[in-house]
Amino acid sequence: MLIKNSPVSISNIKDKISCKYCDKRKKEKEEEEEEGEEEEEEEEEEKDYVRRRKKKHKKSVKSIRIKEEEEEVEEEEEEEEEEEEEEEEEEDFWLSQGKILWHFGKRKYREKDSQSPRSTLFCRFLRHTEEHGGSILAPLPQE
Structure with missing residues (x-):
């Protein structure tokens, strides 16, 4: 029988007594928890990767749009310059004709x-x- 005020209690005895089955169960639970955490981390990393790819894609789409707009503006400017040159040539021709x-x-x-x-x-x-x-x-x- 245990004495109430003794330093040895049932919980202390249970901790000291171990069986192979209990130890194995504890290890399996710990491994499962670790695997679950690792899987969650991998999922978060995949989500982050997907988010980064989407951001890069948006940035690349924006940069492509900006480049296209710049090219359109340059083409319009070139067309205007060509029209002005044609007008000047026509004007010079008619002046030369009197x-x-x-x-x-x-x-x-x-x-x-x-x-x-x-x-x-x-x-x-x-x-x-x-x-x-x-x-x-x-x-x-x-x-």
Whole structure:
């Protein structure tokens, strides 16, 4: 029989007495817990990897879009430059032919165009403005 105030108690005795079966069970439980933790860590790592890949993909998609927009802007600028060069070449050609170009806003009119119905309206408008003293058209200087 155990004495109540003795330092030896049932719990102390149980801890000291061990059987192979109990030890084996404890080890298995610990291993299962460790494996569960490892699996959770692996799952978290996989999720993190997927998140990083998605972020990289989004960044790459954004960078591709930005590059495409920049290329479009460059192409538009090149087209505008080509149009301006063509206009200058046409202007130089008509000046070399001795035809007078009249500037009206951004549009340029040749003497030859005065036969079309639009140009007759334009000519009427010119006469009207010249009658009132406001000549808004000026011939290009001939070289």
